[in-house]
Amino acid sequence: MSSVSRGFRGRRRDVGGEEGRVPPGQYVTQDFPVLSAGPTPHTPHDQWSFSVEGAITPRTWTWEEFRSLPSETVTADIHCVTRWSKLDTVWEGVSLDTLLGQADRGGMFVMAHCDGGYTTNLPAQDVLGGQAWVAFGYGGQPLPPEHGGPARLLVPHLYFWKSAKWVRRLLLLDHDMPGFWETYGYHNYGDPWREQRYSGD
Amino acid sequence: MARAAVQRRLTWQLATVDAVTDETPRVRTLTVGVPGWPGHQAGQHLDIRLTAEDGYQAEREYSVASAPGEPVAITVERLDDGEVSPYLTQELQAGDEIEVRGPVGGYFVWRPEDGGPLLLIAGGSGIVPLRAMLRHRQQTGSTVPTRLIYSARTRQDVIYSAELMELQQGDGVDVVLTLTREQPPGWDGHTGRVDAELLRELAWPAGQDPLAYVCGPTAFAEAVSATLVGLGYPPQRVRIERFGGTGGP
Numbered sequence A: 001m002s003s004v005s006r007g008f009r010g011r012r013r014d015v016g017g018e019e020g021r022v023p024p025g026q027y028v029t030q031d032f033p034v035l036s037a038g039p040t041p042h043t044p045h046d047q048w049s050f051s052v053e054g055a056i057t058p059r060t061w062t063w064e065e066f067r068s069l070p071s072e073t074v075t076a077d078i079h080c081v082t083r084w085s086k087l088d089t090v091w092e093g094v095s096l097d098t099l100l101g102q103a104d105r106g107g108m109f110v111m112a113h114c115d116g117g118y119t120t121n122l123p124a125q126d127v128l129g130g131q132a133w134v135a136f137g138y139g140g141q142p143l144p145p146e147h148g149g150p151a152r153l154l155v156p157h158l159y160f161w162k163s164a165k166w167v168r169r170l171l172l173l174d175h176d177m178p179g180f181w182e183t184y185g186y187h188n189y190g191d192p193w194r195e196q197r198y199s200g201d
Numbered sequence B: 001m002a003r004a005a006v007q008r009r010l011t012w013q014l015a016t017v018d019a020v021t022d023e024t025p026r027v028r029t030l031t032v033g034v035p036g037w038p039g040h041q042a043g044q045h046l047d048i049r050l051t052a053e054d055g056y057q058a059e060r061e062y063s064v065a066s067a068p069g070e071p072v073a074i075t076v077e078r079l080d081d082g083e084v085s086p087y088l089t090q091e092l093q094a095g096d097e098i099e100v101r102g103p104v105g106g107y108f109v110w111r112p113e114d115g116g117p118l119l120l121i122a123g124g125s126g127i128v129p130l131r132a133m134l135r136h137r138q139q140t141g142s143t144v145p146t147r148l149i150y151s152a153r154t155r156q157d158v159i160y161s162a163e164l165m166e167l168q169q170g171d172g173v174d175v176v177l178t179l180t181r182e183q184p185p186g187w188d189g190h191t192g193r194v195d196a197e198l199l200r201e202l203a204w205p206a207g208q209d210p211l212a213y214v215c216g217p218t219a220f221a222e223a224v225s226a227t228l229v230g231l232g233y234p235p236q237r238v239r240i241e242r243f244g245g246t247g248g249p
């Protein structure tokens, strides 16, 4: 299958003695690299709001209202499609169970819409049941804009582009549709353990 | 945003290095023959995979340096403490094989119909995908007004310098170099970072609805794109490719 590259020995990236926690093809980093396609938006809190719409009773929260929702501290490993993984990252966020409510969303999809025009698609069953948050804090601090602040999606079990930065709106759909990165050749689902990096993987 | 569905399976191909060309003391261009290469757009990148004797693998991304239709080439800058770039720039020779898959990416691309005026801003090896765009512009006879702002450490670090100077002379492309670390004697060009002052002077005014492509180390791309937005560029008109490195917190 793969051919040996003459003279290549490689440095064997550190997986920090955490082999079972690091998906194939990933290495552990202490940095927090940045991946996005456009400039970093800087939306002030007084111009920020968060909404849910589509096949759900529409709702909008101002920043204050959003921050007064119950929130959780989440410790998670995150895996970026560009091959870095970061272990034990600590976030503060509102669970999507709180934002989307208790109704049965079987077979539905969520399109996350963000400042800057980004979108990403997820099956609803992947964002409910304590699997996804709208995170506003990172490492005990407000989430910085370059990492998606004021708030980003956090879906740690999928590649990190699914944890859309600068998220503002969740659209509930009865059908699936590719989002921004998915349209440009990234995988529709993005499971790091199955190395679903690109469309067709 | 533009929708260009890329629903093609990307598989690893065994490619042959057809030629190596030194661009600067630290930078080398590899021309690779990839069987069944489906063609690429200016600005896309590819993945390279290296495999050691014991099966250990390393993968990295590299922008395609050549224009659509030209033989596939990448241009790699050596990072002395790097794992892959020293191998690509020092060990690999013509005739060797490497695994490649691509092309990847559909947003950081320029097609003649995307128009302009075009503002291309490169930091270091960030020139690579912009060079593919410049060659594509020339190849297609596009007359889109184009300005390249290229930040390099020293005159010696300028990649593709002869080609850029030719474009500057003959093809309606403004090439502006800024040498940030060391300048040759008598240098009367720019010496500072690509900051608000430089961009206020050199970037197309936002009122002309320019289209900007910014590429380089992550911190460079972040700073430059934020400055452009500060000068009134709508974020949708600023496309970024971040090469990694010190990306801040």
Ligand SMILES: Cc1cc2nc3c(=O)[nH]c(=O)nc-3n(C[C@H](O)[C@H](O)[C@H](O)COP(=O)(O)OP(=O)(O)OC[C@H]3O[C@@H](n4cnc5c(N)ncnc54)[C@H](O)[C@@H]3O)c2cc1C
Binding pocket: A082, B045, B060, B061, B062, B063, B064, B074, B075, B076, B077, B078, B079, B081, B082, B083, B084, B085, B086, B125, B128, B129, B217, B241, B242, B243, B244, B245, B246
């Ligand atoms: C889409 C994309 C396109 C790219 N295109 C090109 C290209 O055309 N030409 C090119 O030379 N490189 C390009 N890169 C960067 C390339 O993928 C590698 O990251 C780079 O060659 C370093 O790999 P390495 O194994 O030598 O270093 P590593 O072993 O990965 O890293 C060594 C050290 O260098 C730092 N580092 C990693 N990347 C960079 C960087 N870009 N600048 C400064 N410091 C860094 C690391 O943090 C680390 O401390 C591109 C990256 C991306 C994401």
